[in-house]
Amino acid sequence: MSAGPAPRRDLSLDPFVQDAAERIRQAAAAGVVLIPRGNSTRDAALRAHAGEALALGAYAGIVQHTPTELVVTARAGTPLRTLVAALAAEGQRLPFEPPLGDPRATLGGAVALGTSGPARPYRAALRDALLGVTLLDGTGTLCRFGGEVMKNVAGFDVSRLMAGSYGQLGAMLEISLRLEPCPEVTQTQALACDLDDALARMPALAARPGALTGLAWLDGQLLARFEGGAVEVALDAAAAGGETLPPPVADNLWSTLREGPLAPLAGEHLWRLALPVDAPVWALPSARWAVDWGGGRRWLSTTAPDAAVEQALSAVGGHGLRVAPSVRRSPQPGALRALEARVAGAMDPSGVFAHGAAPGEAD
Ligand SMILES: Cc1cc2nc3c(=O)[nH]c(=O)nc-3n(C[C@H](O)[C@H](O)[C@H](O)COP(=O)(O)OP(=O)(O)OC[C@H]3O[C@@H](n4cnc5c(N)ncnc54)[C@H](O)[C@@H]3O)c2cc1C
Secondary structure (H helix, E strand, O other): OOOOOOOOOHHOOOOOHHHHHHHHHHHHHOOEEEEOOOOOHOOOOOOOOOOOOEEEOOOOEEEEEHHHHHHEEEEOEEEEEHHHHHHHHOEOOOOOOOOOOOOOOOOOHHHOOOOOOOOOOOOOOOOHHEEEEEEEEEOEEEEEOOOOHHHHHHHHHHHHOOOOOOOOOEEEEEEEEEEEEEEEEEEEEEEEHHHHHHHHHHHHHOOOOOEEEEEEEEEEEEEEEEEOHHHHHHHHHHHOOEOOOOOOOHHHHHHHHOOOOOOOOOOEEEEEEOOOOOOOOOOOOOOOOEEHHHHEEEEEOOOHHHHHHHHHHHOOEEEEEEEOOOOOOOOOOHHHHHHHHHHHHHOOOOOOOOOOOOOOOOO
């Protein structure tokens, strides 16, 4: 890590980058499909897609962390936990909450999957924290989008398309992210209630945003997390009511929400849904629920046929992703499909990264 701006490095001189670029050019010429890989913690899901691995996990390390600027640049293969620990040592953190369960999980994999975690409506979505990305596109050309300074956050940047790109738009090499200071205090209030009751209470809690950074329902408890200065947190937590959870218990619950709170039982399908916060609870066979984002993100495990879930989704204008037993996205509107095809055509004209994983699933 360094405290000040470093001279611009020319990545095109890096032998790892040269090898990867050559591999992409050869694959494009031979009509071979490549799947960029970090450390393959999602191997089972990726095996469903035909293609040869383009191994990027070894391209790891923090390139630059400028604490005064609240910006970090790291190689895509950097383990997330390594990055998070280095930031914490400086009293800083990522503004989004990616799954951290597997110690091998990489920054590039997290960006490609685009999962933002429980704080998304209150702190930031992963894509909003992306300041810049350096990648190899489908022609093996080194491209740099965005930058390493905060002002890039103001406008839309191609680098944000990499959130949820599932390795379909290019092989990410370096990623620059905006950071935030760690809060002085974190406190979670819990109230035992059923899901209908929790959904009815959530709008009032969300209407007082203040220090709120999480609003969820898990295992029969409404959870409200507050972060910030001690006085603000104490005031907002008192207004929310309920009981204060011991920090390790609270951390465990938020981490469960972050990693994915439900595992499907035999015969069940697991769905990750994005719904209007006031959408009612659907009556579906053997439905088990977990709710995040003040009602906007819902996890559902059910024996109901997919068509029943998709019908309920379209009735409330929501969308969703079946995540188990296999990944299947609910149908996308035609205009969105056409836009995705145009972006992929520009970044990857010969389809070298068109391995079939569904892009656009970022939250
Ligand atoms: C069963 C299971 C389910 C999970 N579900 C999720 C989830 O829904 N969302 C989530 O965020 N995390 C999920 N995770 C956690 C996931 O492991 C981490 O997000 C992790 O950071 C992925 O890193 P990886 O290096 O292992 O990625 P890999 O498993 O190697 O790849 C994951 C995806 O990222 C792409 N990718 C990886 N590196 C690059 C790169 N440098 N450039 C371009 N594309 C790249 C791959 O093509 C692939 O689409 C899950 C983990 C497991 C085990």
